Amino acid sequence: MSASDTIFALSSGGGRAGVAVVRVSGPAAGAALVALLSGGGGSADGGNVDGATPGPLSGPERSLPAPRVLRRADLFDAAGGVLDEAMVAWFPGPRSFTGEEVVELHVHGSPAVVRAVLTRLGQLAGLRPAEAGEFTQRAFLRGKLDLAAVEGLGDLIDAQTEAQRRLSLRQLGGALSQQVEDWRADIIALRAETEAWIDFPDEDLPEDFFPTIRARAGALAAEMASRTEASHRLAARVRDGYSVALVGLPNVGKSSLLNALAARDVAIVTDIAGTTRDTISVPVDLGGFLVNFIDTAGLRETRDTIEAMGVDRALRAAEQADLVLWLVDERGEAPEIADRLDAARVLRVATKQDLWRASSDTA
Known part of the structure; x- marks a missing residue:
């Protein structure tokens, strides 16, 4: 080539x-x-x-x-x-x-x-x-695109959601490049002032010259680190999406909810407990953002080796997810998971409300 x-x-x-x-x-x-x-x-x-x-x-x-x-x-x-x-x-x-x-x-x-x-x-x-x-x-x-613009172009070509399109277009348009150029100008200014003192040591300088230079350099380094980290976090979230784990007892409605969110049949739904044995991740464009919904095995004690592996994977998926939808029906919750999750990431969702109402009416 x-x-x-x-x-x-x-x-x-x-x-x-x-x-x-x-x-x-x-x-x-x-x-x-x-x-x-x-x-x-x-x-x-x-x-x-x-x-x-x-x-x-x-x-x-x-x-x-x-x-x-x-x-x-x-x-x-x-x-x-x-x-x-x-x-x-x-x-x-x-x-x-x-x-x-x-x-x-x-x-x-x-x-x-x-x-x-x-x-x-x-x-x-x-x-x-x-x-x-x-x-x-x-x-x-040939200098038609800088490195940030190249990355933005690649992300724009791969964009599947509105949020991905907006972020990649902003980067392609030079927003990140302009920020880097501003930092570069600040660094050059600090370097020039320091080199001027080295070249002309006999010149009178303010007493706080070096403390001021150090403070400005430290503030600039902190700003660069903070903004770079925040930018990377945002880009990763928009590009890779948010993860939402659906957890709960067997037959609580996790797979049915996943199919409804995906608007298609991606998971098998039956009345037989333990149908879902592995995690199933489905990307969904939700309000312009990529959200990966993860269907998991029902949480219960089991002697079935394969189902037990699925339960373990369900717990790991819940621990790693950005948000956990904890599905609950008339049987109540799955207490064994409570002490393994950050409560701030758990949203309880009541399922089968039509069956609840029917049973209460009958009673």
Whole structure:
């Protein structure tokens, strides 16, 4: 892998879609676009690319379209046959995502069209398929994105909830980078004042010069540590989600509640006690936040080895969860868990209220 190579890849998701985006980046990107627009046996390392004037987007003329304008064009294979009717955009460097010459091909999103376009690009001299993350790597190496923005971009691509989207977009937009830059400026100022005293020791300094410098440096270090830790905690919570364990006696309604929260059948529900033998974690988008609900085995004494292992896992899940929903029916609570949990993390939930009311009415 060389940074001087010209790379290409499908930038949009795989599978069928109305539109798929293929991106090309590198010194031969412009020539590759010319070859696609011209048809025939053109290669990406030839043709009139440097200084080319805007011209027709298809046909025999070997010219590039106007930069940063999305235009309709026919793309041709090596034999001159039409690959697809597409929208193309040409981004001369450094005003592009990677800082290099970049081409975007907006083609029809069928697997056959995408495969044909990628095959044609692979036939052009000087081009190769991109490695995973290589476009972003090039943007970082050319100063288009800093490390915080790269991390934010990755999180934004992976975002599944509204909270994840907001946090990653904020980081991609430079909020963290600006904070780090402010800290850097403060450190440089402290260093400059200290070095000035070293260079000019005969200058009169206030008596509290060094105590003030130490106090400012200490306050800055404390602020950096505090904000960094808080930022990491928040990012981990938003990215990984909150964990909520559903615990209680067997057949108290844990699996039924999990299915209701997930809006689908993810856990087996029967009248037979001990059906759930292992923990089942289901991610749910709850009000824009990722919440991992954990169904657990019913808490009871048992001689069944497998069920006993499930009970032990249930207790561990409850101890590690951010919140415990302690489900209670007419039988009461599961007292053996009480001394192992932080009461502040436990929320008692009464289940089977319809059955309670029915039994009281009958009585």
